[in-house]
Amino acid sequence: MAELGQDSPLPSVQPLLEPPYVVGGEGIPEEVAAGSRWGKAKNLYPYPMQDAYTRETSASELTAVVLENDHVKATFLPQLGGRLWALTDKATGKELVHTQDRIQFANLALRNAWFAGGIEFNIGTRGHSPTTCSPLHSAMVRTPEGQEVLRMWEFDRLREVVFQIDAWLPADSKVVFVAVRIRNPNDFTVPMYWWTNAAVPQTAATRAIAPAARAYATDYDGSLSIVAPTDFHGVDATYPVRNLHAADFFFDLGPQERRWEVVMDDAGDGLALVSSDALRGRKLFVWGENVGGHRWQEWLTPTADGVPRHYAEIQSGLAQTQFEHVPMPAGASWQWVEAYGNAALDPEIGNGAWSGAVAHGAQRIAALVSEAAVDAALADATRWADLAPSELLVAGNGWGALEGVRRRAATLDWIDETGTPFAPETLTMDQAPWLELLAANDGIVEKPFEASAASVVRHPFAGAATFVRGLDWEDLLTAGRNSSAEARFHHASMVHARASSSATDMEVVAKLYRGALADTELSDASRALAHRGLGLTLLTLEDTAGGVAELVAACAMEPDNRWLLVEAMTELIAANRPQAALEMVGRAPKSLADVGRVAFLRALAHARSGESGKAAELLRAGLEVADLREGENSITALWQEVCPDDEVPEAYQFSMR
Template sequence: MAELGPASPLPPVQPLLEPPYTVGNGIPEEIADGSRWGHAKNIFPYQLQDAYSRETSPTELTAVVLENEHLKATFLPQLGGRLWQLRDKNAGKELLHTGNRIQFANLALRNAWFAGGIEWNIGTRGHSPTTCSPLHTAIVHAPDGQEVLRMWEFDRLREVVFQIDAWLPADSKVLFTAVRIRNPNDRAVPMYWWSNAAIPLTPETRVIAPAARAYATGYDGSMTVVAPTDFHGTDATWPARNPHAADFFFDLAPNQRRWEVAMDDAGDGLALVSSPRLRGRKLFVWGENPGGHRWQDWLTPSGGGPSASGQGSDNSPGSESTVPRQYAEIQSGLAQTQFEHVSMPAGESWQWVEAYGNAALDPAIGGGDWDSAVSHGAERVEALVSAGGVDAALDDAARWADLPPSEFVVAGNGWGALERSRRRAAKLDWIDEAGTPFAQETLTAAQAPWLELLQANEGIVEKPFEPSASEAASQPFGGAASFVRGLDWEDLLTAGRNESAEAAFHHAVMVHARADSTKSKDMETVAGLYRRTLAKVGLSPASRALAHRGLGVALLSAAGTGGTAGKADFAAGTEGGAAGGVAELVAGCAAQPDNRWLLVEAMTLAIAHGAPGEALALVGRAPESLAGVGRVKFLGALAHARRGNPGEAARMLRAGLEVADLREGENSITALWQEVCPGEDVPERYQFGMH
């Protein structure tokens, strides 16, 4: 696998990139309403995971295997609890798409993501903040002798706790997973959950769900009602027939049993079945075009097995060969589509069961007309796992949910333990941890400064960090490399006895993260906090660099707010406006010249705000190790083009460059090639177009 690398030190205060979808005629008001609210402002306090490369090496991971005479399921708890493999031993087939290596790419909310298996997504639209992080993992022994794999974590975005219980009864042909989400807050929170399964793709693969219509999105900004069997003249239920990337959210009737199946030329394939709460069903396809093929090769560099034609793929660096079809995805979620959030009431606990196995359809019937295929699929799903069987599994899950773990396998992060301490200090409700303990031993240096801040101000003493309250109180807040959010944290940081340059910096960051970047008044407040921080004595070099960066981002946000009240006066000053914002970003890079994250962001924003010369100056002053980073090289080429030197940009592109963290749907390299190399075909290695 690739090495994930360290998390970005930059607090993610900028808005999430959300494509503006146009809701077409026929879209139910429920979906339209659900898509308008609940979106997370940003992913703060999580930090980006974007320091990976395209180099892979043998890496040891902890795996948990559940196996009986019918199935073998392999989980990777250190990587978001991913169900990495599910093998049908009777048919001799792997039901999930997996490669022989794990390569990270920029598709998740925190950037890093990898293809294959079944992943669990919580919080807001996108691949989960925990998809490339360890989950707390243990084995639970139920009173009836059933062994249960349990994985759990505290989601810092919605401030809820989720757990995944997985078990495989001795004679079962399906693997059961039970998901429980608990909202300990005194307010309703927007909730999002989707379980995404990657399935092997051949020309004969078909996906069936009990619906006559679907809500389709094609990465072009629109959502429309379609017949999945007649999408622009194509039967889209055969994934390999789709020319472009697309999502199809099947419109299952409220009283319809929740299922979706994939089948190959022999009728074998994954069945995704659930209890009613998991309402949505989706098919995702990459599309049969150079961009779709390139993305699949990018995500599964080994090719994931033979191509559809039976030939292997040349995956050497810079290869221009035709990339084979590799995988599609079938998914299930809480809402009808992935553009919606559902409201989870205060103090509520939700639980549902998912079942995975081989539906083993008759290929002659399953491949027939849609109504016949759906009818046959329903029969095979019922034979595989009946509705009563799913209900019984849900009852089992409810009985087991709070059983204490018997054997711990992997430790997650310490943020759950810190959250418990925070809530105790603030006298707020918290969950019953009997079945999902957040042990103090999971606290690390990332949480230590924040726990010490609580101890100093609330008298809380919990191992392993336990300075005396009087000793800690005599020391002002010393800073942290991690981030937290919440008004109670802000109150602690601004209390007189904690006031310090580091406390002022973190307070400015917290206000920035919750501010509205489209309102000049908010950005003016944020800019003032950063300026006061920079005026203080005792700020560490790293925090000083990030304070300059925060001030620069705030100034640029304010400069781009159009006619917002107060913007003109704010941006007109010598310390404001786009020029002032870029100058602050440059100052941040000067304060910490070896920080690749500062360099990339400063170059990106300088070019975007009409200062390509500043971007070139930045890379000219950067250490050689940073100048060679693929993203930096691309930004350098882009800056040359924007400064009127397309020849140098063309030379750099022709020489070859690779941007490891290219964003899903990002066509920047293709666009630059077409600009500086007019009339020349775009090399396949640069073709990542999604539509």
């Protein structure tokens, strides 16, 4: 696998990239349109970006948890978001999910890093989850009936909820059961999002079937429309290989329909996603049969032998579409069950008329796992949900433990941790400054930082390399006893992250950053980030000259900071200051100048400075942007601009249309 590299040190105050879809119009239910307008996250703060990976892979060791019986073998990767990485049907010997011999990260997730393959669990807001490339707390739970259950859990820092994933495989079962529980300990409603994404092998014969006659389709042109999935742009789009372009199909399952979706190959075998009623949505995603679609799949799933292995995705979610958030009331606890296995369809019927294929699919799903079996699994999961773990396997991060301390210190509601413990031992130096801030204000102190708390009580906030969110944290940072330059900087970052982009709010943020910068006690690291934050704020206020000057100042303080350099060059070019971007990269160490993203920005800056020849020279020499964003056509566009007489090399073609 590739190495993830260091998390970005920059606070994630930049707005999330939003797809340009207009959800509404003819035939689109108001429920779908309203759900898409509400609950969007402004940014990923306090999560840091994961964008320092490369395209180089090497042999790596991971903890795997295998659930196996005579029918099924399922392999989970707790250190990578709990991904169900492989699912083998022993009767046929077939791998039901798309998997591979390596893990290659790419820029498709909310925090950037993502990898293709297996079955992925996504929470929080539209996109691949903040935890998709992070370890989850993981343990084995042994029930009174003797069933072994793999439990994985974490505190989601974006929505401030706790989620847990329980997976088990009964001795005679042909399906793996996965129960998900989400608990909202807050005294307010939170926008909730959950989608389970399963990558499935794509062949010329692959077909996806779900009990719906129509679907909401997006084909990456900014629209959402109601279509017959068997007649989309003149083709039967339920066969992924027949789609010329990337597309999403959200099947419109009626309220009376059982919740399932299945894919089948030329022999009728393939993954079935079955769930209890709470998971309403079902989706098919295809990359598209064009140069860009193929390039993306080769980029995401490189193989040792060079033979491409294409895939599609079938998915299940809480809402009708992935544009929506669902209101989760204060104090609510939601739980549902999914089942994964091989429905083993008759290929002749499955490839027939849609209505017949759906009816046959329903019969095969019922034979694989009945509604009564799903109901019984949900009842079991409910009984087991709070059983204490028997054997700890993997430690997640310490933010859940810190949240428990914070809430107890503030006498706020929190979850019963019996079944999902956030142990004090998981606290690390990432949480230490914040734990000590609580201690300095008569909060609760838990191991392993008991010894340091007493001394901190007598001193103001000393700073942190990590970030937190919440008005109560802001109150602590602005309390007189904690007054310090570092406290002012962190307070400015918190306000920046939650503020709107209005001039009034941005003026307040700018004043806070300037207050921190005016303090001579501010550390160099925080000073660079404060210049950066002020620069972004001034650019939002359309003070281009001021914003550019602050970004230049940030890079001057830390010339070897790749994150500051990439962001500053991007903003300078967007602000029509390409020469300043070139000067900035000219002062950077060669190790940074050779980073693929920096090399591309240098070529773009040359082009914007009227130096097309230099830009063309850099592109012709070959560059590879490891964190190229899904849907990003910037390299193609630049090549067409500076090399207009030449075909775009396949290595640069990532267009999804």
